[in-house]
Amino acid sequence: MKKMIVTLAASIMAIAMASAGEAQERIKVGGIIYARDSQYWQQAERGMNDAAKKLGVDLQIGLNRRQLATEGQLIEDFATRGVNIIVMPPLDTQASGAAAQRVKSRNIMIVDYDTRFADSTISSHTIGVDSRELAGVVGKEMRKLIVASKSESAAAVGLITLPPTNPNMQARRGGVVSALEGANVAYVAEVAAATPEQGANAFENILQRNPATAMIWASNSGSLSGAAAAARRSNAKAKLYGIDMSQELAQMLLDPSSNLQAVSDQQPYLIGYTAVETAVKSFRGEKLARQINVPARLYTREDPKAVTEYLDFVKSLSN
Incomplete structure (x- = not known):
């Protein structure tokens, strides 16, 4: 019995030491x-x-x-x-x-x-x-609509870019411009913005330069939501595209009265x-690999199921 107790004690000590080692x-x-x-x-x-x-x-x-x-x-x-x-x-x-x-x-x-x-x-x-890919994904969606229209007139497009000091500014701008290359496009204005207030001002600025602007692309969630709010206030017809999904933007994609058409997301x-x-x-x-790229995800008003799933996920974050 004494030998059994000693053996059991030794086993317990060994397990405890192993557990401590694992914790360390x-x-x-x-x-x-x-x-x-x-x-x-x-x-x-x-x-x-x-x-x-x-x-x-x-x-x-x-x-x-x-x-x-x-x-x-x-x-x-x-x-x-x-x-x-x-x-x-x-x-x-x-x-x-x-x-x-x-x-x-x-x-x-x-x-x-x-x-x-x-x-x-x-x-x-x-x-x-990849910031260039992120912008290019939604740029291709814009291009599809331009090509499908078969209009002889160039589509008037406005760009709301990030401020020049932002390291992603050039890559995102380059991505959307590259995606639209060769399409029948006329760039009417380019305004820098990052916040909702700046985005609203940029939207209004672009339309003042050309009230017939057909499409406006915004390079981040803040400027895009501001532009969308300005579009609703002014009853403007310009279709909106941009980068970085949010709960607010998802709800706009589901709203038939919204100008928002598509958003590319970083996931x-x-x-x-x-x-x-x-x-x-x-x-x-x-x-x-040294560099690991996460693919961009495109959300459009044509795929409400994906947008609804995104909203359900965002709501789950508060649980």
Whole structure:
């Protein structure tokens, strides 16, 4: 009996030691998002959490609140807490690199998503949607309508681009222009905007230059929602296309009276999920591509089922 008790005690101790070892070896990931004030970052966070749960890793989420100083402090705090990996969207392609480089020198893996560091040696992997492709997807939808019209007159098109300082400005503009190349198009105006208020002003500016404008493309969710609101107030006929889906834009796609026709989306849930998944698999030794592109997703008023499914998913984020 005494021997049995000793054996049982030794077995319990061995199991406890093994469990402690497993706990020590559990991968710790520090994930950064901008804030929880937009559906984009809410979806990205959900994706990160779902990936961490599936892969059995510990995930801590921090908010940089769109401040470089806060971002730098978050990176340092994660390092102090002993994370193995930091998954982050650099606020500034240049300035964000210093803090990330410091913790990388302490053998912490860095993976960037949404935006990338100017110095590509800082991160092990980059996850995101190609901005040119993102704009091109909705640009092709515009082109289909222009070609189908078989009009001898050029379609008057206005562009609401991102401000020139935004790193995605040129890529997105280039994507939509490339998609429309060869179509019977006349560009009537190009106005920079990023917020709903700026988008509304840009829409009105374009129509003042040419009241017969047939189509207006906007390069982000904020400017697109502002343009759509302005279109409703003015009873303008210009059809709207743009980038980055939101609950508000989805509801507009389902509204027969709205001017909104199509929106290309970055799939932020999938970006967040893929960022954590890639980081953890790479940390565990799996060989993965340096650059991992998430495909853009197109939502149109012709496919209300997909739009409704998107709305159901967004509503689930609050549960």
